[in-house]
Amino acid sequence: xxxxxxxxxxxxxxxxxxxxxxxxxxxxxxxxxxxxxxxxxxxxxxxxxxxxxxxxxxxxxxxxxxxxxxxxxxxxxxxxxxxxxxxxxxxxxxxxxxxxxxxxxxxxxxxxxxxxxxxxxxxxxxxxxxxxxxxxxxxxxxxxxxxxxxxxxxxxxxxxxxxxxxxxxxxxxxxxxxxxxxxxxxxxxxxxxxxxxxxxxxxxxxxxxxxxxxxxxxxxxxxxxxxxxxxxxxxxxxxxxxxxxxxxxxxxxxxxxxxxxxxxxxxxxxxxxxxxxxxxxxxxxxxxxxxxxxxxxxxxxxxxxxxxxxxxxxxxxxxxxxxxxxxxxxxxxxxxxxxxxxxxxxxxxxxxxxxxxxxxxxxxxxxxxxxxxxxxxxxxxxxxxxxxxxxxxxxxxxxxxxxxxxxxxxxxxxxxxxxxxxxxxxxxxxxxxxxxxxxxxxxxxxxxxxxxxxxxxxxxxxxxxxxxxxxxxxxxxxxxxxxxxxxxxxxxxxxxxxxxxxxxxxxxxxxxxxxxxxxxxxxxxxxxxxxxxxxxxxxxxxxxxxxxxxxxxxxxxxxxxxxxxxxxxxxxxxxxxxxxxxxxxxxxxxxxxxxxxxxxxxxxxxxxxxxxxxxxxxxxxxxxxxxxxxxxxxxxxxxxxxxxxxxxxxxxxxxxxxxxxxxxxxxxxxxxxxxxxxxxxxxxxxxxxxxxxxxxxxxxxxxxxxxxxxxxxxxxxxxxxxx
Amino acid sequence: xxxxxxxxxxxxxxxxxxxxxxxxxxxxxxxxxxxxxxxxxxxxxxxxxxxxxxxxxxxxxxxxxxxxxxxxxxxxxxxxxxxxxxxxxxxxxxxxxxxxxxxxxxxxxxxxxxxxxxxxxxxxxxxxxxxxxxxxxxxxxxxxxxxxxxx
Numbered sequence: 001x002x003x004x005x006x007x008x009x010x011x012x013x014x015x016x017x018x019x020x021x022x023x024x025x026x027x028x029x030x031x032x033x034x035x036x037x038x039x040x041x042x043x044x045x046x047x048x049x050x051x052x053x054x055x056x057x058x059x060x061x062x063x064x065x066x067x068x069x070x071x072x073x074x075x076x077x078x079x080x081x082x083x084x085x086x087x088x089x090x091x092x093x094x095x096x097x098x099x100x101x102x103x104x105x106x107x108x109x110x111x112x113x114x115x116x117x118x119x120x121x122x123x124x125x126x127x128x129x130x131x132x133x134x135x136x137x138x139x140x141x142x143x144x145x146x147x148x149x150x151x152x153x154x155x156x157x158x159x160x161x162x163x164x165x166x167x168x169x170x171x172x173x174x175x176x177x178x179x180x181x182x183x184x185x186x187x188x189x190x191x192x193x194x195x196x197x198x199x200x201x202x203x204x205x206x207x208x209x210x211x212x213x214x215x216x217x218x219x220x221x222x223x224x225x226x227x228x229x230x231x232x233x234x235x236x237x238x239x240x241x242x243x244x245x246x247x248x249x250x251x252x253x254x255x256x257x258x259x260x261x262x263x264x265x266x267x268x269x270x271x272x273x274x275x276x277x278x279x280x281x282x283x284x285x286x287x288x289x290x291x292x293x294x295x296x297x298x299x300x301x302x303x304x305x306x307x308x309x310x311x312x313x314x315x316x317x318x319x320x321x322x323x324x325x326x327x328x329x330x331x332x333x334x335x336x337x338x339x340x341x342x343x344x345x346x347x348x349x350x351x352x353x354x355x356x357x358x359x360x361x362x363x364x365x366x367x368x369x370x371x372x373x374x375x376x377x378x379x380x381x382x383x384x385x386x387x388x389x390x391x392x393x394x395x396x397x398x399x400x401x402x403x404x405x406x407x408x409x410x411x412x413x414x415x416x417x418x419x420x421x422x423x424x425x426x427x428x429x430x431x432x433x434x435x436x437x438x439x440x441x442x443x444x445x446x447x448x449x450x451x452x453x454x455x456x457x458x459x460x461x462x463x464x465x466x467x468x469x470x471x472x473x474x475x476x477x478x479x480x481x482x483x484x485x486x487x488x489x490x491x492x493x494x495x496x497x498x499x500x501x502x503x504x505x506x507x508x509x510x511x512x513x514x515x516x517x518x519x520x521x522x523x524x525x526x527x528x529x530x531x532x533x534x535x536x537x538x539x540x541x542x543x544x545x546x547x548x549x550x551x552x553x554x555x556x557x558x559x560x561x562x563x564x565x566x567x568x569x570x571x572x573x574x575x576x577x578x579x580x581x582x583x584x585x586x587x588x589x590x591x592x593x594x595x596x597x598x599x600x601x602x603x604x605x606x607x608x609x610x611x612x613x614x615x616x617x618x619x620x621x622x623x624x625x626x627x628x629x630x631x632x633x634x635x636x637x638x639x640x641x642x643x644x645x646x647x648x649x650x651x652x653x654x655x656x657x658x659x660x661x662x663x664x665x666x667x668x669x670x671x672x673x674x675x676x677x678x679x680x681x682x683x684x685x686x687x688x689x690x691x692x693x694x695x696x697x698x699x700x701x702x703x704x705x706x707x708x709x710x711x712x713x714x715x716x717x718x719x720x721x722x723x
Numbered sequence: 724x725x726x727x728x729x730x731x732x733x734x735x736x737x738x739x740x741x742x743x744x745x746x747x748x749x750x751x752x753x754x755x756x757x758x759x760x761x762x763x764x765x766x767x768x769x770x771x772x773x774x775x776x777x778x779x780x781x782x783x784x785x786x787x788x789x790x791x792x793x794x795x796x797x798x799x800x801x802x803x804x805x806x807x808x809x810x811x812x813x814x815x816x817x818x819x820x821x822x823x824x825x826x827x828x829x830x831x832x833x834x835x836x837x838x839x840x841x842x843x844x845x846x847x848x849x850x851x852x853x854x855x856x857x858x859x860x861x862x863x864x865x866x867x868x869x870x871x872x873x874x
Contacts, residue, residue, distance in 0.1 A: 210809045210814075210815060346759065392817060425762055628854045632853065654760075662844055665857035
């Protein structure tokens with residue numbers, strides 16, 4: 001972890017160090033660039049978000065307002081700025097931004113990391129910030145040498161005046177440049193002039209992540225801190241009826257027992273004492289809110305709700321009439337489970353609440369949420385709250401939540417000491433906010449030419465937004481539940497999407513690729529079903545539905561060609577294709593599988609992936625994200641699903657919630673298609689196509705259509721029996 | 724007092740002998756490169772070497788580690804071929820599981836100079852990675868094996 005600095009410290013440092021500092025400020029109409037001196041005056045009513053400093057020692061420091069959780073923002077965001085600055089890449093350093101309204105993502109008005117937005121949203125502001133600084137450094141050099149600015153040029157962290165063979169480094173110019181006005185509309189490079197953007201540069205955080213030095217939330221050490229562990233109920237809605245506080249307090253090292261909204265916390269000088277004390281509490285828990293709830297009762301409810309009328313999320317043409325007239329019809333029901341995020345780093349937070357200051361160390365995707373909650377819990381003002389974003393040991397949406405922070409703040413407030421709260425794996429898995437379980441019933445109709453003319457889709461799905469962003473639930477429709485349905489690009493003249501909201505005790509949250517993680521599966525599986533109903537090749541069928549959509553058309557052609565779609569398979573038995581648009585990026589994949597008829601095991605041999613995210617910042621990071629998303633998507637497709645019993649979550653650790661291991665990882669090939677279109681996201685879009693590509697490949701291999709995830713061996717065997 | 728030999732250094736810790744070695748390493752001795760993932764030996768994030776063998780430190784009571792040579796990620800030199808291969812292949816994403824992956828890979832290569840696919844899978848199957856870096860890990864292990872052969 002690079003140490004974070006506050007705005008005040010930053011200004012002090014930059015002025016004292018006489019370096020050049022540029023801030024980007026969020027304004028209602030966009031953003032504006034500020035110098036450090038402008039900030040100091042406090043004249044600007046704006047909120048800085050991303051900063052760069054050119055220090056006298058030539059180090060260029062980029063303050064990154066997005067959290068590093070594996071997706072590479074500590075490299076890709078500095079690349080964007082460094083390119084426009086003409087900086088020497090070797091002199092680039094990065095820091096994690098503190099939490100403050102000033103560091104909001106200008107496009108979304110929040111300081112957060114999610115929605116595959118980091119590069120998309122920060123691309124323009126960071127280019128401008130780099131270009132402005134470059135312009136100021138040029139001006140400073142021209143003034144120093146008393147030469148026209150257009151005779152000066154920037155090369156690799158220096159300004160040169162060729163005619164007089166003079167050169168000054170950015171560091172040497174930084175003091176003079178700091179006094180200049182910040183140009184608001186600096187000239188930007190033509191794409192062809194990029195030096196770093198588009199190159200597979202090595203990650204700046206790689207060494208720290210190879211030698212164990214990277215500081216994750218769980219690694220934070222604060223002098224005098226206590227460790228906290230919480231005894232929690234198993235069943236949803238269950239409250240403690242009694243517990244043995246004295247037994248816990250007798251453990252050597254235990255200092256406090258604190259009752260919380262979520263359970264009973266034990267604090268101690270060592271983590272082992274905290275756990276021992278926790279176990280000795282011997283809490284008796286009351287009945288849960290739905291003690292009989294289990295997998296079967298829940299599925300019955302979901303399936304039962306398919307009979308309800310839903311809200312219309314999209315309605316093109318007249319689907320009822322079209323289905324009535326269709327030459328051929330097919331229908332299917334798909335069922336998907338709740339999924340755990342299972343980040344490798346369990347939830348944790350270290351907090352120190354004092355009378356006039358609060359410090360928080362947290363691996364978070366949601367600095368704005370952290371700040372807001374800390375204000376509420378402590379009664380302090382934002383400038384009294386210091387948030388240190390550490391490295392995140394995986395995020396995937398889980399770390400957008402602030403539940404662990406709320407607990408840490410309450411405990412620290414009660415014991416008046418810094419507290420490190422660590423959830424055990426079991427707590428993490430049983431107290432997640434899961435990817436919603438859901439089911440869809442779909443009916444499709446073909447005309448006499450085998451063209452898909454009608455698609456009626458009803459989804460029963462819990463609402464994430466009702467809890468997280470209720471203001472974004474419009475007309476009762478949860479945007480996540482219908483993501484990938486209401487914006488489906490297939491050219492189907494009669495298309496109806498219906499949403500039925502279901503509320504269960506199981507909390508739901510954002511999980512990598514959100515609604516697309518399940519709707520990508522149902523749509524791409526059912527398109528495949530309709531292709532077969534029409535007697536057409538699944539690739540040709542899709543191309544025929546995308547006549548006016550050149551990007552996904554082209555991508556499908558690329559992936560088919562790279563995968564050898566029309567060539568015979570070697571090794572594998574079946575091949576499946578799928579393409580999904582999510583977070584502004586198109587991804588198409590072909591999976592090759594074989595199926596063991598005896599034990600029902602699906603083996604995925606190879607996945608070929610083509611991605612079009614518009615422009616490319618770092619192709620190595622894109623490839624890594626595609627690879628990682630394919631493996632996570634495959635893990636969900638083949639293994640994952642939370643099991644519920646007796647009103648709570650039964651899955652508790654990696655023995656009862658299996659995620660893909662190395663032997664399950666296929667050979668993966670990634671092809672980047674540079675369309676030059678608007679930037680799309682990269683962290684999530686690689687995930688949705690893999691489950692349907694595999695299911696379609698299983699159908700291709702065996703004639704068995706799997707409409708339920710995960711495609712566990714027993715599910716496969718059962719489906720084989722039925723056919 | 725329990726005396727431990729970690730990365731060639733002697734440490735004395737005042738702790739119950741039944742406390743898992745992992746927590747002593749991490750929170751008592753502040754060597755936080757070794758990670759907690761599951762606590763039941765199912766994820767490999769806490770892998771260290773005990774007398775040269777890869778072990779899940781969450782499953783080893785600290786009392787059992789007395790008198791043994793313990794190596795953590797911090798004890799692996801920067802120029803170790805496995806670390807170098809991890810950098811060359813740009814393996815880590817979030818990075819959380821990577822200390823365990825590296826320790827497991829080093830133990831594998833110390834026993835098998837040129838592990839084939841099956842041996843790699845056998846050795847690495849217990850190390851989970853939620854970011855899905857498995858293909859890169861395999862490439863890095865093969866590279867480290869090649870480099871090791873050269874030297």
